[in-house]
Amino acid sequence: MTTDPLDGARFLGSDADREAAARFWVERELDRPRAEITGAVLRATAHGVYEARIDGTPVSDSVLDPGWTSYEWRLAYQEHDVRELVAGGDGPLRLDLVLGNGWYRGDLGFADARANYGEEIAVAAVLDLTYRDGSTQRVATGDDWSAETTEVPRNSLYDGQTIDARLRGRPSPLTVHEVDVDRSTLVAPVGPPVRRQETLRPVEIWPAPGGGTLVDFGQNLVGWLRCTVQGPAGTEIEIRHAEVLEHGELGTRPLRGAAARDLFVLSGGVDTFEPTLTFHGFRYxxxxxxxxxxxxxxxxxxxxxxxxxxxxxxxxSDPDVNQLVHNSVWGQKGNFLSVPTDCPQRDERLGWTGDIAAYAASAAFQFDSADFLHDWLADLRVETEHSADRGVPLVVPDVLKYERWPEDFSLPPWAATAIWGDAAVWVPQALWTAYGDAGRLAEHYPAMKMHLESVEPYISPTGLWDLGNQLGDWLDPDAPPEDPGAGKADPSVVATACLVRTARFAAEAAAVAGETADAERWARLAVRTRAAFNEHYVENGVVRSDCTTVYALAIAFDVLDDADRAVAGDRLAELVRAAGYTVTTGFAGTPFITWALSETGHVDDAYALLLEKSCPSWLYPVTMGATTVWERWDSMLPDGSINPGEMTSFNHYALGAVADWIYQVVGGLRPAAPGYDRVRVEPVPGPGIDWAETAYETRHGRVSVAWRRDDDGFTLEVALPDGLPAEIVLPDGRVEEVVGGTHHLTAA
Structure with a gap:
């Protein structure tokens, strides 16, 4: 194969309507009988999304190919072994490629941004056949291909899809032309494909007060509806999607500009509909x-x-905590669709860096996220390389650079933003911890360096990161609905604490990557920033702005000196108790507040914070029937009305980052070395939970931890893969060193 994986294939476009999906096709006589085919490989990609079929049969069970990457520099192609599909047919071979808008021409963004990579979509494919005698044949997109209309006159990720069954088998011809695409952008896929994972049947169906029929699937999910139906020709079935009900009707206001509307038009016969060129976030x-x-x-x-x-x-033992974990898992399912998105339902669905920076550790425990996040980090790197020294973009892929917002709307310019930009370091840190892949960590290091170098101009002579704009403790529950960035925590305190963590791990990553001088450089920056933080922001253990988030970060990131750390831990616990154990942190503090409490000896307070059910709290949404994590602590108000804020999602995993603490502290299963080369088993029981069971499939095998306490004391069951060393810490302080096998231990 040449360096061009689609050598010989041209990118084809058509004069189809902008909203419609077109079909490109060719019929080709084969050089030899199909029975003599010993190999058949199809490689394809698109600016847009495509579906490939050979002789009418899909070549793969993946959907929404080629997925979403930073198309300007990384366009993934898919490779499919289709030998059985090709060899099993007879007569001329027909290859079809259906092309939809996807993310490339998706009118993406919010506030009517309508951001696109281009106004013309295109598809290319090459099918290489090998025969028994060693001869080969290539079928590639070119000027001998035809194009035609399909049964899809409308397709949009945000707005939905129309399928008109009357148009099946009745295409109209379209004009085909070649589209100029930079072939140097073609890359082999790293991230996993998008696939149908499971199906859910309705749990309840009833008439809607305003007309139509409401259907509840019992779970907030991401995907679409599939049905087989028969009715009079021309009958239109409209399906609208939403995550919640409000006052008995479909709660569509949080969708903002996304119509989330599918339309099926019946042929008069038995019709099957499945809108695979869109996706929706919905329960109802x-x-x-x-x-x-x-x-x-x-x-x-x-x-x-x-x-x-x-x-x-x-x-x-607490069913509400189990539901919270369930919600975190389903939030990851819904938002790990090609890129790690903020939400999957409204006119946004973007790869916000701050969300995954907060959540990466939880994600890497719940699912094998290694390839998925490695692929996304490759986009983060190229976007940062081309960001004109502004640092890591707020969203990756950064389609917002193509926004066309109305004149009365704009975002403040971004540059070197804490937490969001720190995703360049914190996400690789989570992957390094979970998987221990030194080669991949070295690949991620250049983006870490670019991020830190973008931060340096915003460090004042004091050594603090107190220059530039910050998003701070985003969605602090005390911030007004219309101003989610107006949190209690001083944004510069947040940024400076984050810089300590980031510089410290960047030094470790640089050392792993063999960049010795850089390792020393970032280690010095971490020491200098930590000293500046203590000098300017700490007085007798009290941290500037004196709120839960600043204490959580200062403790969790080991920014404070020992004496101040103890005082800060006590003050954090005092603030948590004063708030009645309701949550008072936003994106910045939430992943770390329970850690800060338990690591400073306030275990009971950490458990009380986790188990609180009044609003705002982690379990309040559970009491309101949530099946995914919400964007706002009060996305739905106690009276059943939706939060009036413009940003209100019911599937946003960031605030579910407490799951990492649940797995490691409540569950007691912790990595003691990168890639779980060594394990630390240290459950920390607290009031309200009497038993817990945790398991994780490491690269070495499955580790399980189960503990229970009752009137007879504490019992612990640990199972380890052969040869895996573990340190087991019991609640009474006793430490056992073991290697592999199963272990039963007790404590008073």
């Missing part, structure tokens, strides 16, 4: 126009996300 659907009675057998929800193996599990 409003169906209108359905012929006859709508039953639980009429529809099924197809759950779609990137392929990821489940690696971590947790259960405990």
């Amino acid at each position: 659907a409003l169906v209108t126009g359905w012929p006859g009675e709508l039953t639980t057998d009429s529809l099924e929800a197809v759950v779609v996300h990137s392929e990821m193996a489940r690696t971590g599990t947790f259960a405990c």
Whole structure:
């Protein structure tokens, strides 16, 4: 193969309507009988999303190929072994490619940004055949291909898809032309494909007060509805999607500009519909126009996300905590669709760096996220390289650079933003901890360096990161709904604490990558920043702005001197108790506050904070029936109305980052070396939970931890893969060193 994986294939476009999906096709006589085919490989990609079929059969069970990458520099192609598919047919071979808008021409963004990579979508493919006698044949997109209309006159990720069954088998010809695409951007896929994962049937169906029929699938999910139906030709079935109900009707206001509307037009015969060129975030659907009675057998929800193996599990004696973990898992499913998104339902669905910076550790425990996040970090690196020294973009891929917002709206310019920019370091740190891949860590290091070098101009002579703009403790529950960035924590205190953590791990990564001078450089920066923080922001253990987030960060990131750390821990616990154990942190503090409490001896307070049910708290959404983590602590108010803020999502994993603490502290399963080359088993029981069971599929094998306490004392069961060393710390302080095997231990 040449360096061009699609050598010989041209990128093809057509004069199809902008909203419509076109089909490109060719029929080709084969050089030899199909029975003599010993190898057949199809490689394809698109600016847009494509579906490939050979002789009418899909070549793969993946959907929304080629996925979303930073298309300007990284366009993934897919490679499929199609030998059985090709060899099993007879006669001329037909290759079809259906092309939709996808992310490339998706009118992406919020506030009517309508950001696109270009106004013309295109597809290319090459099919290489090998025969028994060693001869080969290539079928590639070119000027001998035809194009035609399909049964999809409308497709949009945000707005949904129309499928008109009357148009099936009745195409109109389209004009084909070649599209100029930079072929140097072609890369082999690293991230896993997007696939259908499971299906859910409705749990309840009832008439909507305003007309139509409401359907509840019992779980907030991401995907689409699939159905088989028969009715009079021309009958239109409209399906609208939303995550919640409000006052008995579909709660669509949080979708903002996303229509999330599918339309199926019946042919008069038996029709099957599945809108695979879009996706929706929903639990509820409003169906209108359905012929006859709508039953639980009429529809099924197809759950779609990137392929990821489940690696971590947790259960405990508190069913609400189990539901919280369930919500975190489903939040990851819904938002790990090609890129780690903020939300999957409204006119956004962007790869916000701050969200995954907060959540990466939890994500890497729940699912094997190694390839998925490694692929995204490759986009982060190239976006940062081309960001004109502004540092890590707020979203990756950074489609917002193509925004066309109205004149009355704009975002403040971003540059060197704490937490969001720190994703360049914190996400690789989570992957290094979970998987211990030194080669990949070295690949991530250049983006860490670019991030820190973008920060340096905003460090004042005091040594503090107190220059430039910050998002601070985003979505502090005390911030007004219309101003989610107006948190209690001083943004410069947040940024400077984050810089200590970031510089410290960048030094470690540089050392692993063999960049000795850089390792020393960032180690010095960490020491200098820590000293500046203590000099300017700490007085007798009290941290400037004296709120839970600043204490959580200063403790969790080991910024404070020992004496001040103890005082700060006590003050944090005092603030938590004063708030009645309701949550008072936003994006910055939430992942770390329970850690800061338990690591300073305030275990009971950490448990009380976790188990609180009044609003705002982690369990308040559970009491309100949530099946995923919410964007706001009060995305739905106690009276059942939706938060009036413009930003209100019911599937946002960032605030679910407490799951990492649950797995490691409540569950007691902790990595003691990168890649779990060594394990630390240290459950820390607290009031309200009497038993917990945790398991994780490490690269060495499965580790499980189960503990229980009752009137007879504390018992612990540990199972380790052969040869894996572990340090077991019991609640009474006793430490056992073991290697592999199963272990039963007790304590008073």
